[in-house]
Amino acid sequence: MNFSKNITYWYSNNKRDLPWRKTKNPYHIWLSEIILQQTQVNQGLPFYEAFVNHFPSVFHLAEANEAEVLKLWQGLGYYSRARNLHASAKYVANELQGVFPNNYKELLKLKGVGDYTASAIASFCFNESTAVVDGNVYRVLSRYFGIDTPINSSKGSKAFKALAQELIDGNNPSEYNQAIMEFGAIQCKPKNPDCLACVFQDTCVAFNENRVDALPVKIKSAKAKKKYFNFLVFISDDGKTILEQREGKGIWQNLYQFPLIETPSDISETVFQEHLSAHSLLKGQDYTWSLYNKDAIVHKLSHQHLYTRFWIINIKELNAQTIPINSIRDYAVPILIGNFIEEFSF
DNA sequence: AAAACGGGGTT
DNA sequence: AACCCAGTTTT
Incomplete structure (x- = not known):
């Protein structure tokens, strides 16, 4: 059993029941991914429900005023996400006749969609084999492979993206991408990860070298x-x-x-x-x-x-x-x- | 390469 | 108080 197969199997038995996991509709997936940027699932969940209900399609969102979008986004933070969301909705509705881009390269052209989000939508909705690298993936890979390159250095972001891309299960990129993120979110957590009940105990470099708490390495940001x-x-x-x-x-x-x-x-x-x-x-x-x-x-x-x-x-x-x-x-x-x-x- | 950009939760 | 979160954009 290799890493990808193992983690996908773990996912099939442990995944949470979340609304965006019941759909492949790119509009809904896109909404969920923008909302979840730098945002925990529990915080984003009510906002996802509100946006899906209030703006049932990309056309509804495109036709709204920015003020209305910002009001619904109130309290979630990083408000450029809401402004870019609205601008991209207009682009999809007006320039693309409401049809979402169906591949990584074209998705990347949407405002507010970077490497992570383009990979997520491309893999979840269109089965494109592009690896997601979010905070969870950085943590899981740095620990499992014992990599101490700072995750927020340009060298680190390239290296982890390349590694993730090597590991992705080409037969099921959607499940694999979601699996590694979910594993990071609920088992390989930042603090007190559940190593004693981990399927990767034998092969995890950090666990076997007692370096779990030291990984991932991150360059400290300036004080507020x-x-x-x-x-x-x-x-x-x-x-x-x-x-x-x-x-x-x-x-x-x-x-x-x-x-x-x-x-x-x-x-x-x-x-x-x-x-x-x-x-x-x-x-x-x-x-x-x-x-x-x-x-x-x-x-x-x-x-x-x-x-x-x-x-x-x-x-x-x-x-x-x-x-x-x-x-x-x-x-x-x-x-x-x-x-x-x-x-x-x- | 570094800083800006929110708000909430955990330790 | 420090760290983290299904990151992206600007400087």
């Missing part, structure tokens, strides 16, 4: 930078507030937020008062304000730690583009804002 966000939650006497759409580069592109004052460090109420006095929206206006959260809310992204304060500003009238507070839940917002909206009694 701290940022200081002050959100201005305006409340007018006639029930309105202000939401602004984020634009340009950076986090949360095209999502909405309360007007933001970013400062180089955490600020006191005294310093905040100075910012407010200089604010264009409030020139010559009567208003009262209060700080919602005495301790900064720390919102942790992979590369930034956001120290956040919400400042409530009551004002008679707003001379700016406003929205009715009772429609605030229609807008796609970062979960940091969404949590505040749910928590705060307007």
Whole structure:
């Protein structure tokens, strides 16, 4: 029994029952793969159901507004995935008459579809023998073969892709690709893998050399930078507030937020008062304000730690583009804002 | 080659 | 606090 046969057999006995495993429809597989990028199955599952229900076909998705797509994506993170998903849906619907590309090379042309996702769709839907290499595959291969090349180096990504491609079962690339990922997800886990009940115990290099905990090797990323966000939650006497759409580069592109004052460090109420006095929206206006959260809310992204304060500003009238507070839940917002909206009694 | 890009779960 | 997740794109 070789590696591929063994792992495919393990899969047939241990795989989870997941909705995208009941279909070969490339639209559904594509949706699931984009949603699952850097996202655990349990987190992605409800979003997959929501997208399939809300957009039953690629044409429904293509005809939606980006705002609607972002709203449904709210809370899942990496919002470029949603923007690229929508752009690619338009491309498939309008340029390809709704017919998905049926091979790795053409799939790679879709925005948001890289090497992993193109390989996944090509193999799952069209039985093309292209190996997937995701975080699970890196872990399983580095341990089984005892490879300590950093998985996130360019040398490593090429080497592991080549190895995976050598190992793929050409007779059943779909099952094999899913098998090695599932094996990594539920048995050859990052921490406390179940080596004592592993079918590869005899031949796993890491297990036999006691190097399981040392593999895979990964180059450490830079520490997260701290940022200081002050959100201005305006409340007018006639029930309105202000939401602004984020634009340009950076986090949360095209999502909405309360007007933001970013400062180089955490600020006191005294310093905040100075910012407010200089604010264009409030020139010559009567208003009262209060700080919602005495301790900064720390919102942790992979590369930034956001120290956040919400400042409530009551004002008679707003001379700016406003929205009715009772429609605030229609807008796609970062979960940091969404949590505040749910928590705060307007 | 390195950094940017979210949010949630585990250890 | 560090690490990980069915990665991709930009710098």
